[in-house]
Amino acid sequence: MKNFKSVFVLTAVLFALVSLTGMASAQEFSVGMTVQDLSNQIWAATATELEELVEADGGEFTAVDCKSNAAQQVSQIENFIASGVDVMIVHPAEKNAVEEPLKRAMEQGIKVYSWDEKLENSDMNWVIDNYELGRMIGRHAAEWINEKLGGETQVGVLTYPQIQILKQRGDGIVDAINEYAPDAEIVAKSSAINPVEGIAKTETFLQQYPDMKVIAAIGGGGAVGANEAVKAAGKLTDDFGIFAADATDQELEAMVNNEANRMSVLITGDAEKMASVIYGYIQKLLNDEEVPQNVYRELIPVTQENVDQYYNGQE
Known part of the structure; x- marks a missing residue:
């Protein structure tokens, strides 16, 4: 009887561990971000804050700098598509250049978050007038x-x-x-x-x-x-x-x-607030929740x- 109980307890423990491992795997996700220029302090600081938020939830985060070069940004988007990221944050260097590759990204199920530009091929545009x-x-x-x-x-x-x-x-x-x-x-x-x-x-x-x-x-x-x-x-x-x-x-x-x-x-x-707002919308996108197509940002002198x-x- 003792042996039976021991086997039962061990099995239960193993099952729990497998379940927890499965839950962790289900929570894993990846976010790719391409920014106009990471020498800009506010953009760089926001990327750093985003990385901390994503990694704290078990995700992977990669930010790259296109140096305001549209061709380089298109290449970065293609790389994110090839790597199979779940969400792509795009800070467009040139609107028309990124529309086509982002269309392909969305066709492959990648969520697209546009920072500072109204795009047609995006799930959400976080914009300024x-x-x-x-x-x-x-x-x-x-x-x-x-x-x-x-x-x-x-x-x-x-x-x-x-x-x-x-x-x-x-x-x-x-x-x-x-x-x-x-x-x-x-x-x-x-x-x-x-x-x-x-x-x-x-x-x-x-x-x-x-x-x-x-x-x-x-x-x-x-x-x-x-x-x-x-x-x-x-x-x-x-x-x-x-x-x-x-x-x-x-x-x-x-x-x-x-x-x-x-x-x-x-x-x-500030960068911490911006990252928090962006990440809140990313979580909604990952959970397939409805978000507005265009969200205008607050301006505070x-x-x-x-x-x-x-x-x-x-x-």
Whole structure:
């Protein structure tokens, strides 16, 4: 009888172990993410936070950088299809280039999450009204010009027309400055999506236009570089202003230190918040739950007046 009980208990234990192993296997999943540029702080930090969330649930996460090259991104998408990922997060470098490979991905049962672009071949698009975001940046720049500079100054714009949605953002900046500070003069435009480009382009601005007092940028990467260039050139004064989007830690730290970064639009939240929102939708996609096709992100202007709500200093 004892032997029978022992065998029964052992069998039960083995069955439980097999069941638990099966449950773990069922929970395993893989997520592939292709990003425009991982030298951009907010995008890179969000990818890092996503990796932690996915791996904490037993999944595998891979993020790759296409360096804003559409052909390279298509190749990365093809690699994700070949590896059989369950979900693909795509931050398109060029909308039309990714539609066809993403169609093939969906035909193979891969869930597609588009970050920052309205795609036809996706399960969900997490998007921004980029023209209105640009206008928000431009309005804050115009208010600074009117309040600090008597309505007149030379303005530089760091845009990025290589990517359509960022071109829309740049157009919004220009239109709002022209509308709300009509006596200001936009004397220079150039492309900058990361700090290295922001430094180089701002150095050129300031050499050509030493009286420039305002720079408006489509993103935090260029804005961080612009701030460093302004300081290095000895141009940091109480009336010099840089206005942008992303509200990266570097931008917010500069605000706290009363440097040239005066306003940046926080989009959804910090990297941790963004990753949490993205992962919440990924879980819904994995569970075949219904999600909206287009979800618009919240836009929150951060200035010296409210920066303490969004920046807690370096760890």
